Amino acid sequence: MSEDSLRLVTVGRTGTGRFTATNARGGTIDFGTGDGTEFTPVELLLAAIGGCTAADVEVSTTRHTEPTEFTVTVSGHKVGDEDGNRMTDLAVSFHVTFPDGAPGDRARAILPRAVAVSHDRLCTVSRTIEAGTPVAVSVEDA
Secondary structure (H helix, E strand, O other), X not given: OOHHHOOOEEEEEEEOOEEEEEEOOOOEEEEEXXXXXXXXXXHHHHHHHHHHHHXXXXXXXXXXXXXXXXEEEEEEEEXXXXXXXXXXXXXXXXXXXXXXXXXXXXXXXHHHHHHHHHHHHHOHHHHHXXXXXXXXXXXXXX
């Protein structure tokens, strides 16, 4: 694997049930596990799926015109059983509208294919989940 392929996020604890993720470019996002308004880790997973596929579809459709509405809803069920905790029944739903006219017609025509290509080939996040990529964990000496 090349250095260009590496992606890295560091998560630091900021308080009880509160964390901040920092990426290599210095961006941050706060999240938590409690009843606060922050996103939970599971919600961040859903947001990552939606954001990844939304970015793919946006590139294809906005070449023709700007959408008048562009919303992606991602849902799933958090379950825990003898196999442990996980998400099931993940679903991604696009609601995208374009203005009337030839550019909007072109964007509407390619929307289903753009969504399918994102799902089948492009969206790294959902492709990784569907492929079932192993996660290695370790504890380093402090």
